[in-house]
Amino acid sequence: MLSDNISRDENYLLHFAGQSVTALAEEYGTPLYLMDEQRIRGNMRMYTKAFAENFLPGSRPLFASKAASFKAIYRIAKDEGMGVDCVSCGEIATALAADFPAGDIYFHGNCKTDADIRYAVERGVGCFVVDNADELLALERIAAGLGVKQRVLLRLSPGIDPHTYAEVSTGMVDSKFGAAVETGQAMELLKLSLAQPHLLTEGVHCHVGSQVFDEDVYERTIDIMLPFMAQVRKETGVTLPVLNMGGGYGVRYRESDKSVDIPGRIAAVAEHFRALCAELDFPEPKMLMEPGRSIVADAGMTVYTVGAVKHIPGYKSYVIVDGGMGDNPRYALYKAPYTVYHAGKGGVMMLCDLAGRCCESGDMLQPKITLPADTCRGDLVCVATTGAYNYSMASNYNRLGRPPVVMLSDKGNYVAVKRESIDELLGLDN
Numbered sequence: 001m002l003s004d005n006i007s008r009d010e011n012y013l014l015h016f017a018g019q020s021v022t023a024l025a026e027e028y029g030t031p032l033y034l035m036d037e038q039r040i041r042g043n044m045r046m047y048t049k050a051f052a053e054n055f056l057p058g059s060r061p062l063f064a065s066k067a068a069s070f071k072a073i074y075r076i077a078k079d080e081g082m083g084v085d086c087v088s089c090g091e092i093a094t095a096l097a098a099d100f101p102a103g104d105i106y107f108h109g110n111c112k113t114d115a116d117i118r119y120a121v122e123r124g125v126g127c128f129v130v131d132n133a134d135e136l137l138a139l140e141r142i143a144a145g146l147g148v149k150q151r152v153l154l155r156l157s158p159g160i161d162p163h164t165y166a167e168v169s170t171g172m173v174d175s176k177f178g179a180a181v182e183t184g185q186a187m188e189l190l191k192l193s194l195a196q197p198h199l200l201t202e203g204v205h206c207h208v209g210s211q212v213f214d215e216d217v218y219e220r221t222i223d224i225m226l227p228f229m230a231q232v233r234k235e236t237g238v239t240l241p242v243l244n245m246g247g248g249y250g251v252r253y254r255e256s257d258k259s260v261d262i263p264g265r266i267a268a269v270a271e272h273f274r275a276l277c278a279e280l281d282f283p284e285p286k287m288l289m290e291p292g293r294s295i296v297a298d299a300g301m302t303v304y305t306v307g308a309v310k311h312i313p314g315y316k317s318y319v320i321v322d323g324g325m326g327d328n329p330r331y332a333l334y335k336a337p338y339t340v341y342h343a344g345k346g347g348v349m350m351l352c353d354l355a356g357r358c359c360e361s362g363d364m365l366q367p368k369i370t371l372p373a374d375t376c377r378g379d380l381v382c383v384a385t386t387g388a389y390n391y392s393m394a395s396n397y398n399r400l401g402r403p404p405v406v407m408l409s410d411k412g413n414y415v416a417v418k419r420e421s422i423d424e425l426l427g428l429d430n
């Protein structure tokens with residue numbers, strides 16, 4: 001099995017987080033997102049422990065909540081001592097509604113409107129990660145109007161290729177995110193920020209990409225960011241105390257994917273970081289990282305009911321399910337790989353494509369998979385590793401309601417997000 005929270009019982013029934021997927025589908029219906037709460041907590045603890053062991057006090061991992069944003073996640077993050085990265089007022093509002101402390105929120109985004117900025121400053125959001133000079137000046141004006149001194153980090157682009165897919169590669173010089181170190185724009189933004197009376201410039205941020213397996217990607221990034229911080233000290237006399245390295249560690253979607261030893265990687269990054277601080281004679285900054293996918297991906301599974309099986313002689317077979325690109329657009333967008341399991345059958349297998357119910361051919365969950373040859377209408381089929389960027393990227397295409405998120409917990413399962421009803425879909429129409 002792809003992950004140790006997936007197993008089969010003696011009747012070959014698939015279990016997730018120790019529970020029968022078939023029983024869960026009977027109770028909650030399909031399509032259904034399942035989340036394994038213990039796995040989320042375990043992944044968060046892996047990061048908080050690695051941070052405590054490797055970096056200065058005050059360093060911490062922030063959960064990148066774009067990967068999965070609903071109230072229960074913020075409650076868990078608070079419990080586990082994580083900060084969070086939010087990228088919109090919607091994510092901030094969700095965090096606050098879950099009693100997540102505003103001061104532990106880092107507000108991201110490359111196009112914050114004046115209304116966004118005011119919303120966040122008024123609510124006491126701890127730190128803005130400022131993307132550009134337009135935002136910086138708007139934030140100064142709004143903070144001044146509200147009589148607030150706002151903590152900020154500046155998003156920089158270190159010019160690093162993380163060797164992942166183009167849509168999630170963000171650290172190159174020509175990126176739409178941040179200010180490039182190479183062109184001198186990062187230093188300009190930094191000096192502009194230091195000159196603002198209502199901004200407290202704490203440090204710099206970068207995020208070079210997502211689903212990254214390169215062993216040395218953070219090391220290469222540190223090699224750009226720390227010398228930049230040393231240069232800032234030289235040119236301005238200011239020693240910045242915080243370095244935020246963003247998210248990015250890759251997860252296994254298929255058996256053939258490598259697994260990343262995250263605690264081991266963090267220890268190696270820390271060693272490199274301390275050695276370079278010493279070499280530059282630069283006081284070690286506090287370290288922040290923003291893992292998203294590696295916290296929630298393997299804590300998720302999506303369960304579907306088969307609606308039809310179609311064999312096109314001489315061509316291919318389709319297994320068509322009651323969900324699709326509405327609840328998981330990642331294959332349609334990125335050709336993202338997934339592992340698919342039948343919930344209760346084995347035996348002779350057939351090659352097929354797992355297709356969704358939306359009215360377009362691009363609505364594919366995964367091509368060229370194997371499922372039992374006798375798969376038929378009414379069977380349950382599960383897609384593994386759907387905890388990151390599935391619910392959070394779901395849409396209502398074809399006016400399909402989004403599936404519920406059921407949190408599986410040893411203290412009792414609960415519905416973290418309800419199934420979206422037709423009435424709710426109609427709620428905004430006049």
Ligand code: LLP
Nearest residue numbers: 064207210211246247248290291292293389
């Ligand atoms: N920090 C920043 C500033 C980010 O932009 C991201 C992800 C993260 C942290 C978290 O990265 P992670 O640890 O999850 O790799 N929708 C795409 C992923 C987009 C990632 C965007 N930024 C997907 O489904 O693959």
